[in-house]
C-alpha cells in the first residue's frame with residue numbers, strides 16, 4: 001500500500017502507508033516509482049513477521 005502524489009513539475013513522490021516512510025521523492029517516471037516501491041523493506045512488515053515467527057516458536061516450545 002503506497003500513497004503516490006505528483007509534484008507541480010510532473011515528478012512523483014511515494015509514501016508507504018504501513019510505516020509512513022517516504023520511499024521516493026521527485027522521481028521522474030512511474031517506472032522508477034514502481035522500482036522504489038518494490039525495493040522498500042517495510043520495517044512494519046518485518047516487525048509483524050518477526051512477531052508472528054516468535055509466536056510460532058513459542059507455540060512449538062509449549063507443545064514439547
Ligand SMILES: [Zn+2]
Pocket residue numbers: 016017018019020021040041042043044
Ligand atoms: Zn513501509
